[in-house]
Amino acid sequence: MAVDGLRERKRAATQAAIERAAINLALEHGYDNITVDMICESSMVSQRTFFNYFGSKEGVILGVIPPLPSDQQIDAFARKAGTDVLGDFLTLVVEWLLDQEPDADVVMARRTVIMQTPELLNKQTARMAEFEEQFVAIVHTRYEAQGRDRAADPDLEDEARMVVSLSTGVMHYVMRQRLSASPAASTSELLRRSIKLIHRITNDASQPQNRMAPKPRSIRSRTRR
Amino acid sequence: MAVDGLRERKRAATQAAIERAAINLALEHGYDNITVDMICESSMVSQRTFFNYFGSKEGVILGVIPPLPSDQQIDAFARKAGTDVLGDFLTLVVEWLLDQEPDADVVMARRTVIMQTPELLNKQTARMAEFEEQFVAIVHTRYEAQGRDRAADPDLEDEARMVVSLSTGVMHYVMRQRLSASPAASTSELLRRSIKLIHRITNDASQPQNRMAPKPRSIRSRTRR
DNA sequence: GGAAGAGTGTGCAGTTACTGCATATTTCTT
């Protein structure tokens, strides 16, 4: 029994090779101007292998999707005492997405590529959106742990979904800030600032909560195309 | 000089034909199981024409992207007296995206297709995200109209961006609700309920604003893949 | 140490969305 596993090491090597090749090519030519074939040639693997590893062209830049949060993590989130669902959930998602990949160089290079290719940021967000249902379920475990019942409060379903939708938006913001902001600021610090921003925005609104859509419906008259 | 323009009428006809063909096919076989060629055959146009009209396969289901809000609309948004930036901006976006297409049948059919194909909802959101920069600019016009200066308040840039990010999330939620919710509920009503939900979620959090990330950094120990 | 078995790499052929370009057809203008 190999203590480490030659297989695993090889696997890690190819993965890293493809990754490096892709990132370097993207840095040099721009993500949109490189093809999967170029990456394959540069990393000396077949196209098929490339897709076996990363599944898509974006995948190699955005990184492999981590496995969903463990039951432990979900449990920890569900049992937190506070009422800050949004903040706690965001913390969970950030840990899920961002706390990995120890290689600082790669992280840095990824950043640069994504920064030069706004479309990639959107794809990142879209990729996250595919877990919407699972996320909603996670939020629900928290509500249940707090004794809030789905049957008793019909809005609870909507509330969970809104938490997730908001989180997706905020995550997009956070990712974006991580690119441009001083890399010194830790992610959790960034998150805290984001939450503060949200409060500033929404609290402003909570005082004159009344007038929302002054015109009942008036902009109908617009020419098409 | 033709009062109406034969050209325009023909154009509208082909567009409608393609649209109908696409939606019907999607309803029958599912969006993922139809090809652009099938749509073209069914609507008797060349593939090239299809792409001339809709640009992409999603485009024909999601509808043509409306032109950005007019300067008038932006101005109206900028000059609104209240402090509810988020609500007002959401109203603007909803008007931009949703207040068009008088044909109820088509709207209904679209709904069904999108409902059956969650991926389409994400693409819709992604498509909207491409206007992020323009949206941020719009929010800024409002801040400027209110005398808030970018130079004086360095966080203003971030605040505008956060408004847009949040809006994207909320719009995703709204679109989703429009699918499942009783079609009776008007969109503006839905929006109002959404804003209320946001307040419920964020106000809960504003009281115990302190404890955010209890564990400083501990989940590092996770096996990869 | 060698055979069986599981995991990996690769070639190939095919599908599908999408684009540029040249050209034909149709409608509008005057």
Place this chain on the structure above:
DNA sequence: AAGAAATATGCAGTAACTGCACACTCTTCC
């Protein structure tokens, strides 16, 4: 009716992605 402008189409090509069959390599277990 002629020329300009818009529209429709065919064609050829690119690039991402998939399924499948087969070869190769590491692991395991006797």
